[in-house]
Amino acid sequence: MTPLNAPSAAAPQNTAPDADPILAFQHVSLGFDGKLILNNINFTMQHGETRILLGPAGCGKSLLLKLANGLLSPDSGTVRLFGKDLGSLLRDDLYSLRANIGMVFQEGALFDSLSVRENVAYRLREENRDEEYIEAKVREVLQFVELEHAIDLLPSQISGGMRRRVAIARAIITQPALLLYDSPTGGLDPITSATIIELIIKERDIFGGTSLLVTHRLQDAFSLATHTFNATTQQMERIPNRGLAPNTKFLVLNNTQMVFDGGLEDLLRSSDPFLRAFLA
Amino acid sequence: MELEPVEFLKEKILRVQEYALLSAAGIGNLFRRPLYVADIFAQADLIGVGSLPIVILTGFFTGAVLALQSAYTLSQFGAKSITGELVSLSMIRELGPVLTGLMVSGRNASGMASELGSMQVTEQIDAMRALGTDPIKKLVTPRIVATVVMLFFLTIVADAVGMVGGGVVSTAMLGIGSSQYFHASIDILRYPDVLQGMVKPIFSGLIIATIGCFYGMTTKGGTQGVGRSTTQAVVASSVLIIATDFIVSRFMIAAFGR
Numbered sequence: 163m164t165p166l167n168a169p170s171a172a173a174p175q176n177t178a179p180d181a182d183p184i185l186a187f188q189h190v191s192l193g194f195d196g197k198l199i200l201n202n203i204n205f206t207m208q209h210g211e212t213r214i215l216l217g218p219a220g221c222g223k224s225l226l227l228k229l230a231n232g233l234l235s236p237d238s239g240t241v242r243l244f245g246k247d248l249g250s251l252l253r254d255d256l257y258s259l260r261a262n263i264g265m266v267f268q269e270g271a272l273f274d275s276l277s278v279r280e281n282v283a284y285r286l287r288e289e290n291r292d293e294e295y296i297e298a299k300v301r302e303v304l305q306f307v308e309l310e311h312a313i314d315l316l317p318s319q320i321s322g323g324m325r326r327r328v329a330i331a332r333a334i335i336t337q338p339a340l341l342l343y344d345s346p347t348g349g350l351d352p353i354t355s356a357t358i359i360e361l362i363i364k365e366r367d368i369f370g371g372t373s374l375l376v377t378h379r380l381q382d383a384f385s386l387a388t389h390t391f392n393a394t395t396q397q398m399e400r401i402p403n404r405g406l407a408p409n410t411k412f413l414v415l416n417n418t419q420m421v422f423d424g425g426l427e428d429l430l431r432s433s434d435p436f437l438r439a440f441l442a
Numbered sequence: 443m444e445l446e447p448v449e450f451l452k453e454k455i456l457r458v459q460e461y462a463l464l465s466a467a468g469i470g471n472l473f474r475r476p477l478y479v480a481d482i483f484a485q486a487d488l489i490g491v492g493s494l495p496i497v498i499l500t501g502f503f504t505g506a507v508l509a510l511q512s513a514y515t516l517s518q519f520g521a522k523s524i525t526g527e528l529v530s531l532s533m534i535r536e537l538g539p540v541l542t543g544l545m546v547s548g549r550n551a552s553g554m555a556s557e558l559g560s561m562q563v564t565e566q567i568d569a570m571r572a573l574g575t576d577p578i579k580k581l582v583t584p585r586i587v588a589t590v591v592m593l594f595f596l597t598i599v600a601d602a603v604g605m606v607g608g609g610v611v612s613t614a615m616l617g618i619g620s621s622q623y624f625h626a627s628i629d630i631l632r633y634p635d636v637l638q639g640m641v642k643p644i645f646s647g648l649i650i651a652t653i654g655c656f657y658g659m660t661t662k663g664g665t666q667g668v669g670r671s672t673t674q675a676v677v678a679s680s681v682l683i684i685a686t687d688f689i690v691s692r693f694m695i696a697a698f699g700r
Contacts, residue, residue, distance in 0.1 A: 233568055253576070254474075261574040271569035273561075285573050332573075342572075 558658025
């Protein structure tokens with residue numbers, strides 16, 4: 163059995179640290195019905211980075227995430243994923259490339275007619291893995307999100323927080339090279355939110371993956387930057403001496419523009435009036 | 443304000459283009475891997491076996507009422523004995539294919555539109571794309587294959603049951619001998635009649651599946667949107683089935699002379 167942290171068979175070849183950025187937005191703009199939503203967005207994500215995308219509700223954060231894995235195409239500009247221009251890929255190549263990305267949707271987007279087991283196993287079934295391997299892997303990843311007991315339940319039989327955890331399990335089962343989280347704590351109570359954030363920190367610190375996380379909850383964003391997962395106690399804890407998680411950086415969107423790209427300290431020190439008001 | 447009709451027209455043309463592209467991709471995927479065979483069988487069971495009761499009931503009573511009505515008219519001319527011919531020709535050339543298409547459309551085009559529409563508004567279709575699966579291959583192609591194949595056989599069942607229905611009424615209520623009825627029914631049929639009846643469900647099956655999937659996959663606006671898509675799918679597929687029936691009939695009559 164392949165351990166959970168083994169690289170996926172379908173992982174892209176160019177994952178060396180000095181290779182192309184995992185994700186690069188170059189002058190990306192997108193609008194709907196004549197209204198510009200994203201204007202000239204530029205940023206890159208390197209291997210092993212966690213980027214937290216902040217911004218007020220409705221500013222286009224989720225759209226940016228959908229652009230990142232080619233679910234939407236920009237009106238202008240280029241999105242490069244694993245060094246490949248998404249706009250120049252054939253449909254089948256784009257689907258193959260997506261096998262290296264895990265995405266957690268805002269409401270989980272679990273297949274409601276499939277059990278938790280089948281939802282989590284979905285990608286492995288698409289890869290035609292054998293039953294024994296699938297069962298072992300599904301149980302392993304459900305243990306990771308502490309939901310093994312819910313394996314036979316349907317999405318309608320579990321709570322909102324559990325659905326997000328199942329969605330995370332489904333996204334990470336093949337250990338994709340890039341994880342995209344779309345407001346994973348949106349609409350959840352504070353305790354459940356903390357559980358989800360702990361899970362994301364656990365994934366980041368144990369597997370060292372690259373992830374882009376959208377949220378409008380500042381407390382979640384700051385927790386990601388200031389906490390680490392302790393594998394011994396199996397809990398997240400604050401980094402001592404007001405330390406910050408390495409490679410965890412912030413992007414802030416406002417009014418169609420990317421207004422900030424940098425670390426937590428720079429964000430907190432920023433004199434930009436919008437950022438000061440947003441963080442207040 | 444002057445531009446409004448142009449914008450309206452543009453929007454409709456764009457919808458037709460979207461529909462054509464989705465249908466072409468759905469059919470084209472038959473020749474591309476992977477082919478979701480298990481999903482085809484699951485849909486065939488749902489569409490074919492699931493529709494069997496309504497198709498049998500509709501077929502039986504259509505044949506029965508056709509015999510009842512035509513016998514009354516034919517008896518005015520002393521031609522009640524050819525009731526079987528009229529029932530079998532009507533059922534096989536026209537009513538069997540059209541009514542089966544309409545019944546299956548009411549049951550399955552709506553089912554497809556609501557199922558895929560619900561998946562669309564809850565981001566399950568996007569999730570499928572994000573997981574590296576082409577939803578047209580996984581969801582649309584199996585439905586097209588299953589509907590075309592199963593509607594073909596359902597039409598045969600409806601034709602046969604309709605003739606039986608006509609036979610029951612003819613023998614039990616009209617005093618026509620069963621042997622006379624069934625002989626007349628079979629003898630009147632020619633190859634072009636059967637061909638016409640067998641070609642129509644192929645078109646109807648394509649219409650039901652592509653329209654149902656198209657309205658489902660393009661659903662917007664939450665649960666209200668799902669309801670709207672469902673209604674539009676049934677209306678559009680029903681109208682298209684009848685319109686296509688006319689075109690196919692005209693073409694077949696021109697080609698075969700009957």
